[in-house]
Amino acid sequence: MTPEEDLAQRRTALRALLAAPLLRDPDKLVLVRRHLSELRDWLTRETGWRLVVDSESARLFKTAPDPSDATHPARGRAGEPYGRRRYVVLCLALAMLERADAQTTLGGLAEEVLNAAAEPELDFAFTLDSRQERADLVAVVRTLIDWGVLRKVAGDEDAYLSATGDVLYDVRRPVLAALLTGTRGPSTITAESFGERIAKLAAEPVADTDDLRNQALRRRLTRRLLEDPVVYYTELDDAERAYLTSQRHAITRRIEEATGLVAEVRAEGIAMADPDDELTDVRMPEQRTDGHVTLLVAELLAERGEQSMEELRSFVRRAAREHTSFWRKGVTEPGAEDGLLATALGKLTALRLAEVRHDTVAGLPAIARYALDAPVVKGP
Numbered sequence: 001m002t003p004e005e006d007l008a009q010r011r012t013a014l015r016a017l018l019a020a021p022l023l024r025d026p027d028k029l030v031l032v033r034r035h036l037s038e039l040r041d042w043l044t045r046e047t048g049w050r051l052v053v054d055s056e057s058a059r060l061f062k063t064a065p066d067p068s069d070a071t072h073p074a075r076g077r078a079g080e081p082y083g084r085r086r087y088v089v090l091c092l093a094l095a096m097l098e099r100a101d102a103q104t105t106l107g108g109l110a111e112e113v114l115n116a117a118a119e120p121e122l123d124f125a126f127t128l129d130s131r132q133e134r135a136d137l138v139a140v141v142r143t144l145i146d147w148g149v150l151r152k153v154a155g156d157e158d159a160y161l162s163a164t165g166d167v168l169y170d171v172r173r174p175v176l177a178a179l180l181t182g183t184r185g186p187s188t189i190t191a192e193s194f195g196e197r198i199a200k201l202a203a204e205p206v207a208d209t210d211d212l213r214n215q216a217l218r219r220r221l222t223r224r225l226l227e228d229p230v231v232y233y234t235e236l237d238d239a240e241r242a243y244l245t246s247q248r249h250a251i252t253r254r255i256e257e258a259t260g261l262v263a264e265v266r267a268e269g270i271a272m273a274d275p276d277d278e279l280t281d282v283r284m285p286e287q288r289t290d291g292h293v294t295l296l297v298a299e300l301l302a303e304r305g306e307q308s309m310e311e312l313r314s315f316v317r318r319a320a321r322e323h324t325s326f327w328r329k330g331v332t333e334p335g336a337e338d339g340l341l342a343t344a345l346g347k348l349t350a351l352r353l354a355e356v357r358h359d360t361v362a363g364l365p366a367i368a369r370y371a372l373d374a375p376v377v378k379g380p
Contacts, residue, residue, distance in 0.1 A: 010035045011260045014042070017051070018226060018259070019279055021060040022178070024148050032058045042258055047226070048204075048219040052178060057148060059178040065224045067198045071350040072281060076139040077146070081346075085133075088124050090140045092116045094179065097149065097171055106160050106167040110137055134161055141167075148175045217243040218251065225255055225272050229280070230352040230366045232269035244270075268365035282350045289327040293319065294344040295370070301354055301363035302371035309359050313337045316344075 001009075013031040016023055017039070023029060032039065036053055043049045043060070050061040073081040074090075082090070096112035097104070110128060117126040128134055138157045144150045150169040159165030180186075182201040189200045207213040221244050224231050233241050244251070252263035252270065261272040261279070274280065285295045296319050301307060307315075316337040324332050331340065345361060348354035353367040 006035075007257075010038055011258065014039060014259055015279060017058060017060040018062075021062050022147055022175070023058040023060070024056065029053075029058055046219065046222045046254060046258075049223075054174060056172075057175060057178070061181045062227070063181055063202055063223065065220070065227050067202050068195070071346070074143065075281075077142055080139075085126065086136050086140055088117075088122075089113060089126065089136055090143065093137075093140055093144065094149075094176070097144075097176055100171050102171060103153065104169055104171055106138075106141060106155070106157065106169070109141070110134075113137065131161065141169075145169075147179070148172055149179070213239075214243065218247065222251060222255065225251065225270060226259075226261075228352065229282075229350070230269055230271045230364070232352070232365065234268070266365070271366065282347050284347060284351055284353075289331065290340070290343045290347075292323065292327065293340045294347045297341070297344045298348060298353060298363075298367055298370040301348075301361065302367045302369075306357075306360050306362040309341075309361065312341055312361060316341050 009031050013028065013035050016025065016028040017032065023032065032053060036051075040051050043051050049063070052059045052061070074087070075081055076086075092113045093109060096109060096116060100109075100112075114126065114128060116122075117124050126133060128137065138161055141150065141157060145152060149172055151172060153168040153170055155165055155167030157167055160167055183204055184201055186197075186201060189197050191197045191200055204216070207216045217240060221231070221236075221240060231244075233244070236244065248265065248270065252265070252272070255261055255272060256263060259272075259279075260276070261274055264271045264273050277283065284298070285291055293316060297312065297316070300312075300315055317332075320327060320331040320337065320340070330336055345354065345356060348361075348367070349356060351366075352364055353370075354361055354363050
């Protein structure tokens with residue numbers, strides 16, 4: 001194998017792990033195992049993330065740069081974002097599976113989740129009386145199947161939804177045990193508020209030497225460049241900003257060599273762009289109605305600056321009337337603009353192109369790429 005082929009394989013393996021931190025694709029697992037030593041060395045040195053590989057999966061224990069960032073939620077198979085109820089049901093299901101037998105049924109898991117949800121300290125209402133609540137449980141179970149925590153043996157979730165059948169699953173404990181990230185076990189944390197508990201769960205040791213502090217800064221910044229669509233200098237603290245300014249070329253070069261991402265450096269910040277458009281869960285531009293609405297809103301914010309919510313709703317209503325023959329049915333119905341705008345703003349905020357500020361929305365610097373230039377008319 002030539003050095004170029006070796007590098008290409010390592011890049012493919014690392015990109016696969018970044019895209020799917022719980023990796024189960026057999027072909028990509030072969031590459032991860034083949035280059036395991038180099039991948040572990042790079043990840044430990046540059047990010048501090050652990051990589052654990054077994055016969056069936058590879059687990060990259062990534063940590064979110066900002067635990068409070070809600071712009072990249074978990075999503076169901078249809079792409080719908082998780083809400084609070086689904087997240088709570090997911091956590092309860094994982095807790096119940098931790099002490100379940102080697103096999104479980106959907107009905108049995110539902111009963112366990114119901115019993116756990118009834119605990120008064122949870123302050124959580126979940127009864128499975130409505131089809132929507134059952135659908136939330138099924139969505140959670142299907143997520144666990146996709147992750148590899150559960151393996152379907154017999155039955156179908158749709159039959160459970162219609163109360164005509166049940167489903168039998170194998171519980172895959174090695175995958176279940178590898179789900180939780182964080183530097184501490186939850187049982188060791190005594191903080192009471194949710195925010196404090198999350199912060200302590202993800203907290204890392206404080207460096208006490210200059211070398212360790214620089215290492216921590218490099219790892220923190222590399223994680224952000226790998227995870228965040230754009231890293232703005234204004235969002236960094238003084239130490240992070242000074243380090244990135246002085247070490248920008250070295251950090252971005254190492255990321256480019258290892259992943260194939262390309263650094264786009266501007267006065268306001270840095271974005272690691274993916275020429276292959278693979279390492280993202282939110283794409284722009286996209287086709288279909290939601291993609292077109294998002295692009296139109298981005299152009300408006302880039303050209304006119306901060307807009308009120310009412311101005312944006314009016315803009316989307318006008319756009320719906322103008323493009324009604326191309327967009328999906330119902331976009332001109334009263335109130336349809338609310339859903340269209342919410343989807344567009346969800347994409348723009350996730351991509352760090354815009355920021356919602358109470359009743360207004362402001363474009364962030366990177367949105368300037370969506371401003372339309374005035375047409376140029378050339379003479380004869």
